Amino acid sequence: MAAQLGSLSLVERDDPGASIIEVMVGFARTLRHAGVPASQERLQAMIAALAHLDVTLAADAYWAGRVTLCSDPEDLERYDMAFALYFGAQRATEGRRIPPPSVARAAPFEPAGGDPHDERTSEQPKFAAQASRHELLRHKDVSALNPAERAQLKRLFALLAPRVSARRSHRYRSASRGRVDLAQSVRRLLRAGGEPSQLARRRRRTKPRRLVLLMDVSGSMTPYAEALLRFAHAATRAAPARTESFTLGTRLTRVTRELRLRDPDRALAAAARAVPDWSGGTRLGDTLKAFSDRWGQRGLARGAVVVLCSDGWERGDPTELGEQVRRLARLAHAVVWVNPHKGKDGFAPATGGMVAALPHIDSLVAGHSFAALEELVQVIADA
Amino acid sequence: MHPVKPELSDPTALAAALGDAGYLADIGLATAAYLGMKMHRPIFLEGDAGVGKTSLAQALADVTGTRLIRLQCYEGIDATQALYDWDFPRQVLHLRAAEAVGVTGTDAGRALEESLYDRRFLISRPILQALEEPGAVLLIDEIDRADDEFEAFLLEVLADNAVTIPEIGTIRAESPPLVVLTSNRTREVHDALKRRCLYHWVAHPEFEREVEILRRRLPEASEQLITEVATAVRRMREADLLKPPGVAESIDWTHALHLLGARTLDRERAAATLGAVLKYQEDSVRIRDTVLAELAG
Numbered sequence A: 001m002a003a004q005l006g007s008l009s010l011v012e013r014d015d016p017g018a019s020i021i022e023v024m025v026g027f028a029r030t031l032r033h034a035g036v037p038a039s040q041e042r043l044q045a046m047i048a049a050l051a052h053l054d055v056t057l058a059a060d061a062y063w064a065g066r067v068t069l070c071s072d073p074e075d076l077e078r079y080d081m082a083f084a085l086y087f088g089a090q091r092a093t094e095g096r097r098i099p100p101p102s103v104a105r106a107a108p109f110e111p112a113g114g115d116p117h118d119e120r121t122s123e124q125p126k127f128a129a130q131a132s133r134h135e136l137l138r139h140k141d142v143s144a145l146n147p148a149e150r151a152q153l154k155r156l157f158a159l160l161a162p163r164v165s166a167r168r169s170h171r172y173r174s175a176s177r178g179r180v181d182l183a184q185s186v187r188r189l190l191r192a193g194g195e196p197s198q199l200a201r202r203r204r205r206t207k208p209r210r211l212v213l214l215m216d217v218s219g220s221m222t223p224y225a226e227a228l229l230r231f232a233h234a235a236t237r238a239a240p241a242r243t244e245s246f247t248l249g250t251r252l253t254r255v256t257r258e259l260r261l262r263d264p265d266r267a268l269a270a271a272a273r274a275v276p277d278w279s280g281g282t283r284l285g286d287t288l289k290a291f292s293d294r295w296g297q298r299g300l301a302r303g304a305v306v307v308l309c310s311d312g313w314e315r316g317d318p319t320e321l322g323e324q325v326r327r328l329a330r331l332a333h334a335v336v337w338v339n340p341h342k343g344k345d346g347f348a349p350a351t352g353g354m355v356a357a358l359p360h361i362d363s364l365v366a367g368h369s370f371a372a373l374e375e376l377v378q379v380i381a382d383a
Numbered sequence B: 001m002h003p004v005k006p007e008l009s010d011p012t013a014l015a016a017a018l019g020d021a022g023y024l025a026d027i028g029l030a031t032a033a034y035l036g037m038k039m040h041r042p043i044f045l046e047g048d049a050g051v052g053k054t055s056l057a058q059a060l061a062d063v064t065g066t067r068l069i070r071l072q073c074y075e076g077i078d079a080t081q082a083l084y085d086w087d088f089p090r091q092v093l094h095l096r097a098a099e100a101v102g103v104t105g106t107d108a109g110r111a112l113e114e115s116l117y118d119r120r121f122l123i124s125r126p127i128l129q130a131l132e133e134p135g136a137v138l139l140i141d142e143i144d145r146a147d148d149e150f151e152a153f154l155l156e157v158l159a160d161n162a163v164t165i166p167e168i169g170t171i172r173a174e175s176p177p178l179v180v181l182t183s184n185r186t187r188e189v190h191d192a193l194k195r196r197c198l199y200h201w202v203a204h205p206e207f208e209r210e211v212e213i214l215r216r217r218l219p220e221a222s223e224q225l226i227t228e229v230a231t232a233v234r235r236m237r238e239a240d241l242l243k244p245p246g247v248a249e250s251i252d253w254t255h256a257l258h259l260l261g262a263r264t265l266d267r268e269r270a271a272a273t274l275g276a277v278l279k280y281q282e283d284s285v286r287i288r289d290t291v292l293a294e295l296a297g
């Protein structure tokens, strides 16, 4: 086990408690991406709580996290799911009325696990070891995962809830309070024959932005395609009406409808069937143009947060790609480029396509590992 | 009262002490309460009606050998009911008495005015009482019934463990009270308040624990009646009722059945006493056709 843990080697530390706290902090981060508002302040409270308990016990860690990070019954479901997935331990549900989601009942990372209450009796390194294995998996490049790891990671995607935060639209709607709408008031005044009537008021309307995901599925991106599609599925589940997904290769395919299937595996299979050009070549510039012509220009990308996932390997003309990204950037509220190679040592955006696109994008993020995709959730939320 | 304060070294020890005081807490609730004591943070309890939120506070006071100070919230509650008020009739009496002996002159006048706001005319309401009584347990019950403004006010007091009375000065708790807040979720409580607290959702007890609670509360009831009631109540909670029965209801039901001489749960007596456990006509109709229909006649 120790050899397997390699550089992380959390369980080999002298103080197993310190490593658990580290892991719990990572766990809180995951929880935040899963939609539980586990703020920095709450994180501090969790660490303070752990100091009063026996952190090497799963039950103590579970409760310290739960009473400090959650604040609503709705959080609990996500918390339980995250905890089960993260630590391979489950809690007895104790007659809660909301049944835990079926994912939580799926086999945890380790076949052992069970109820953390029982773990007071079992040896403590197991809990720490599972937690550190999890951390390792979270940071591992998804292209290097073995089938077992891939299966484990699959379940973690159920925790992601990528969503764009609500925007303040420039349109106003009528309201009984808020700023006085002069034009409307004058109209009313005239209609009333010059008699002053009620002032019309208006308020800014908050309208959520759309999230558009454009995923390169050409040969060089094949190792990342599954993870990216799972990410897209999580986003679709979080906001079905406001998420649009497309694959880019030698041609453009819209997979929005396929990804709306609830079950992630079925959704991915359906998307895979819909895409005719898996692992083929790339003509990024051309397919982006096709996107803007057919969809983007007509409103789909207007004011949206557009996430383009590609390594930037371009068979076609890089200047065309640059031009198309510029066009997209003009339509969209923000363009985020996800390049899995950014997570690798010594990365510089040297491919011709990337260089041409760089001046027009708002942020460049990695996306090669689950942890990197969690960061992407944050970038999307902040866009 | 418990004169000897047990050594509460961890959540399990606290759960055991609560058990001795007649309250059977699961490890989650015991951990929340334990952390509340250790971290000096309020405990925020939410859960269905009758799951034991209020009685936990009493049990905590018993265990720590202190007094329970309770503030029941309601719509329109404000600082004069929660914190302090001036005893106006007594102030008036004091003023009259001073006038009768003939207080004159500006200095004497000012002194008189000051004496009107003497500590003895101050009426301490629950929060002030709790700040002044070392280690008290302060129960702020059903906070969801109070208004937003009251929440904001509460937030301030809880943050400082102190109150400032303009005429007297700041009163700070020597050792802050253990605060238990409860909510029935009739309204969303503001996150600013929740953030200061340890949050715990109080679930209905699992079967074994409920049986144990019933045994303790009604030692005279038959064992079979108790397990059958606990089973039936558990099924009712799964039935998505308007008001799922809490522990309070299962205690009442068992009690009613016992008074009718029941040693087991039979359909006829269950139907006759259903009002003890279900509070809505719609719920009763549904349960009569499902859970009760399956009971032995």
Ligand SMILES: Nc1ncnc2c1ncn2[C@@H]1O[C@H](COP(=O)(O)OP(=O)(O)OP(=O)(O)O)[C@@H](O)[C@H]1O
Pocket (backbone or CB within 6 Å): B022, B023, B024, B025, B047, B048, B049, B050, B051, B052, B053, B054, B055, B056, B184, B205, B213, B246, B247, B248, B251
């Ligand atoms: N864990 C427990 N151990 C012992 N008695 C319990 C327990 N839980 C509940 N009870 C009993 O159930 C009854 C109801 O409890 P309580 O009034 O505390 O519930 P509550 O959650 O505050 O309800 P409400 O929301 O209606 O105020 C009380 O008589 C209490 O003694």
Ligand SMILES: [Mg+2]
Pocket (backbone or CB within 6 Å): B053, B054, B055, B141, B182
């Ligand atoms: Mg109560």
